[in-house]
Amino acid sequence: DGGITQSPKYLFRKEGQNVTLSCEQNLNHDAMYWYRQDPGQGLRLIYYSQIVNDFQKGDIAEGYSVSREKKESFPLTVTSAQKNPTAFYLCASSISFLGENYGYTFGSGTRLTVV
Amino acid sequence: AQSVTQPDIHITVSEGASLELRCNYSYGATPYLFWYVQSPGQGLQLLLKYFSGDTLVQGIKGFEAEFKRSQSSINLRKPSVHWSDAAEYFCAVGLISGGYNKLIFGAGTRLAVHP
Numbered sequence: 001d002g003g004i005t006q007s008p009k010y011l012f013r014k015e016g017q018n019v020t021l022s023c024e025q026n027l028n029h030d031a032m033y034w035y036r037q038d039p040g041q042g043l044r045l046i047y048y049s050q051i052v053n054d055f056q057k058g059d060i061a062e063g064y065s066v067s068r069e070k071k072e073s074f075p076l077t078v079t080s081a082q083k084n085p086t087a088f089y090l091c092a093s094s095i096s097f098l099g100e101n102y103g104y105t106f107g108s109g110t111r112l113t114v115v
Numbered sequence: 116a117q118s119v120t121q122p123d124i125h126i127t128v129s130e131g132a133s134l135e136l137r138c139n140y141s142y143g144a145t146p147y148l149f150w151y152v153q154s155p156g157q158g159l160q161l162l163l164k165y166f167s168g169d170t171l172v173q174g175i176k177g178f179e180a181e182f183k184r185s186q187s188s189i190n191l192r193k194p195s196v197h198w199s200d201a202a203e204y205f206c207a208v209g210l211i212s213g214g215y216n217k218l219i220f221g222a223g224t225r226l227a228v229h230p
Contacts, residue, residue, distance in 0.1 A: 004158075006158075031215055031216060040222075041222075042205070042220055042221065042222040042223055043205070043220045048215065050214065050215045088156075090158055090159070092159075094216045095216075096214075096215060096216060099211065100147075100166075100211075101147040101209035101210065101211055101216045101217075101218075102147075102164070102209075102216070103147070103149045103161055103164055103207070103209060103216075103218065104159075104216075104218055105161075106151075106158035106159040106160070107158050108157055108158045109156070109157065109158050111156070
């Protein structure tokens with residue numbers, strides 16, 4: 001079945017360390033997205049990518065970095081510069097088709113905890 | 116600017132009762148509209164989407180939504196709630212912005228179901 005796989009489901013990080021969250025999709029979608037979710041704050045866009053080797057900052061990109069070397073993969077690195085990284089991270093993808101918005105398909109999320 | 120408002124942060128209903136979750140949007144044209152559901156610790160699952168045409172849209176899990184252009188609303192309904200419907204529900208507006216599919220999410224409504 002096609003879908004988005006996020007790994008790991010739970011991740012613990014010591015303060016001052018970088019950590020990378022994996023997101024892989026086999027839906028053949030062009031666009032991919034990373035969101036951060038905190039209790040009571042809904043979803044906030046971190047980065048998005050429309051095509052391979054291109055990505056754009058979202059609303060809260062500071063302290064995060066991404067790469068898009070393959071269409072299927074869009075890993076997110078949470079750097080030590082991110083002041084409050086403990087959160088639930090969601091990856092999503094969508095068909096990038098001019099003139100229509102079919103919505104996103106989401107992965108099951110990674111919960112990152114800084115200890 | 117585009118925005119989505121879900122006026123109810125928390126709603127509690129009894130099992131078997133009917134449900135209506137409210138969603139209002141601000142957008143200059145008729146947008147793409149979506150309802151997603153999120154169970155605890157999981158990703159978002161698409162319940163239904165509205166693009167155009169009939170104002171009553173059927174979704175999965177027995178949900179439906181009614182689009183009202185005059186009120187800029189798309190409220191989610193279910194005639195009889197099951198305990199498994201307890202989750203968080205997000206309304207979203209879909210745009211085409213800068214050539215990519217953008218979703219603007221509401222803050223969500225958390226639904227609790229009493230036996």
